[in-house]
Amino acid sequence: MDPIIQVKHLCKTFQVKGSQVDAAKDISFDIERGDIFGIIGLSGAGKSTLVRCLNLLEMPTSGEVIVDGKSLTELSDAELRFVRRDIGMIFQHFNLLMQKSVLDNVCFPLKIAGVKKQEARERAMELLRTVGLEDKAGAYPAQLSGGQKQRVAIARVLASNPKILLCDEATSALDPQTTKSILGLLRTINETYGITIVVITHEMAVVQEICHHVAVLDEGVLAESGTVQDLFRAPKTEAARRLILTGTEQLSRMRGGTAVRVTFSGQSSFEPMIANLILEYKMPVNILFADTKNINGSAEGEMILQLPDVKDTAERMIQDLRAKRLGVEVLEHYVG
């Protein structure tokens, strides 16, 4: 265990005209070195607030943020500026300098670090090659597409050789295709440079695509955290369940009966089990939804079944499925 980021009892309260908003309530978690760590939550859950506390763009009301052994709130301004060079950040709206060329944008962090101009330019060109934009060096951000702008932002953030990369909804303004390519680029960066990446998102698909670990935020509270696989197979909290089931709730909101969500590793064959259930109990089992997802490399199956409207039978079926070591959750809220 070698955590590069440790968050301890972090609280953040905003004062807004007399009333106060608790955007982070006693949040604690660790992020391992080299991990791709997701922070997921609905809009307003406090994700941006939390990630901005990780480089002190937002000052925590209380609690501690320890990055690479240093407690950020105890640093002087100068020390903090220095540590920030190790913590890159990319944003939903890219935040490039609009009046500067692509090359100058990538040179900017090097300029801050006092790197000589010629050297900075060479390094910037190299980084633009890495993100596939060397032909756009002389262009201005306004002339680029969203995906290209995010690539420039990524090249820029890599310029200072950060140890950590914070991404606040970095793909939320992009179409699915571009999202995939940006996430692919982030994974490459994680693998080639060993940079720890923190991914803030409201989309489970993004977490499933690249994250290894994930924390679920719900109204300023850390609802649960663990591996993406565990969250996918057995979400422990309502907040996590809501996020996982987006897109499937319409399917399961059907007639009577008990709906269950069954997860299984893609290799195991699931077909006979349903057939067996039907044969054994002589009752119908409906497949409302079935999908196989790629969760950082391994195939994970997901199925929503509608069990018979006979409570006793349904319960015994669930026990049977559980006996086969499948993840089974009853979706009470989604049947009506």
Next chain:
Amino acid sequence: MLDKDMIWMLVEGTRDTLYMTLMATLFGYLFGLPMGITLMVTAKEGIQPTSRVKQKVYAIIYKVLDVIVNIARSIPFLILMILVIPVTKAIVGKSYGSAATIVPLTIAAAPFIARMVESSLQEVDRGVIEAAQSMGAGLWRIIWSVLLVEARTSLLIGVTIALGTILGYSAMAGAVGGGGLGDIAIRYGYYRYQTDVMLVTIVVLVVLVQILQSIGMMLSRKLDRRRA
């Protein structure tokens, strides 16, 4: 009538007016630009430091500057001119003529310029400032490489407006012996009923403002990279 002497006088008047306007704008920015930057930075929605103590200091600096600028801006220019005569005398040695007028012009222009600079800088995208902060940029770096660069189009438009306004003030200064075209317009057009002279000075003033305006707008458009 418009004889040779008269034309020569108008040429000299134009030169004096331009001299006063450009010098006062230059000095106005010398004081107004740092004031405007300070206003933007120290404002609550500005670039807040992390330490509580510094935040307090910022709040005080903002309040003081804000009050000074507001007071200075609410004094009518003609009254300000008379008010600062001792200062003018101390600096220039006399209180009439073009060189002397630069002093009150500068004093009137600086707070007005400060406000324009402040509002130009406020237009800079917060996200870009935060991106710079996240890279470890300090305050000076942010001012120099982010605020002034990203706001340059708006700042240039501000310069254009400042030039036009100061030109107008300088003409007003003519009423109390300030020299330049305003002086000529009042002496010949008003006291001697030479309407033609007054008309010519007005035309020259209009043309000057037009030229300054066009140059300013052209430059700011040329320097703007936000359009594809």
